[in-house]
Amino acid sequence: MIQHYAMKKYQKFLFLLFFGCATTLLSCAQEKTKKNISPPGYNLNAPQKYNMPDVLQEISGIAFLNGNSNTVYAEQDEDGKVFVLTLGSKKHTITRFAKKGDYEDIAIAKNKIIVLKSNGDLYAFPISEIPKAEAANVVETKSVLPKGEYESLYADPATGQLYILCKECKQDKGTKKTSGFILNMQNDGRFVLTKTFNVDASSLEKLTGRKKGSFRPSAMSQHPLTKEWYIVSAINKALVVTDPNWKIKMAYHLSSNTFNQPEGIAFDKQGNLFISNEGSDTQYGNILRFDYKATKK
Structure with a gap:
């Protein structure tokens, strides 16, 4: 009888122990799932989606004039x-500024449209050339950056200063660092290299909890209110947030269910976030809007 009672107590102890461990593991798993889902003020799981017209099936970069999101300026990579x-309309105008090529990002500053080619070449022309069929006064800046592949461009709307990140450059090979370049706009519309910087992405996998490999940025923009840098990567399926000095603060995994191929990023003046995605055989190219709700510090 005593042995039977002791056995029942032991079995009860094992059950409670197992249940407690299972509950703890589940709780930890849930916490891990909740961790790093969205940047403060945003919900990356609840976008407002705008499908693009067929000509923008391979939409890449996007930009706004003076932070006004009513009108989108975009390019595609062909x-x-x-x-x-x-946004919300399939009607659009088209302005040609150069021959066919691999164009990756777009920016607007000092009343100029600026487009980045994958080899690092830059094209700039007055925004007054929109919506002409052919843009006049297009100024090209070539061979100003080291040889490499580039997809990320941001222009300071006030100064016209450009910020460009390497997607893949020789000097970054074998490291966890991504090279960046700052260029100034000259009076003739060309750009000169004035400064370099880098983003140390060694913490990327730890912050997202997923294996990401080498960091390959697709686009970047600066938050108009916090001045943080937001960098998106289609290859890494990640959104990286850095402080104003390019030190990574946080990184977020981008689910393929929502982000088919994130290639462009922009903010409006209220801090609302917009990310463009290339389409596929089963999906339209789109722009996703994430409303910003400032958080209390």
């Missing part, structure tokens, strides 16, 4: 054209 449209 034609030397700028597309202008209103």
Whole structure:
């Protein structure tokens, strides 16, 4: 009888021990799942989606004039054209600025449209050339950056200063660092290299909890209110947030269910976040909007 009672107590102890461990593991798993889902003020799981017209199936970069998101300026990675449209409408205008090529990002500063080619070449022309069929007064800046592949461009709207990140450059090979370049706009519309910097992405996998490999940025923009840098990567399926001095603060995994191929990023003046995605055989190219709600410090 005593042995039977002791056995029942032991079995009960094992059950409670197992249940407690299982509960703890589940709780930890849930906490891990919740961790690093969205940047403060945003919900990356609840976007407002705008499908693009067929000509922007391979939409890449996006930009706004003076932070006004009513009108989107976009380009895609096959034609030397700028597309202008209103979100929610398939109507658009097209302005050609160069011949066919691999164009990756777009920015607007000092009343100029600026487009980045994958080899690092830059094209700039007055925004007044929109919506002409062919842009005049296009100024090209070539061979100003080291040889490499580039997809990320941001222009300071006030100074016209450009910020460019390498997607893949020789000097970064074998490291966890990504090279960046700062260029100034000259009076003739060309750009000169003035400074370099780098983003140390060695913490990327730890912050996202997923294996990411080498960091390959697709686009970047600066938050107009916090001045943090937001960098998106289609290859890494990640959104990286750095402080104003490029030190990584946090990184977030981008689910393929929401982000088919994130290639462009921009903010409006209220801090609302917009990320463009290339389409596929089963999905339209799109722009996703994430409303910003400032958090209390």
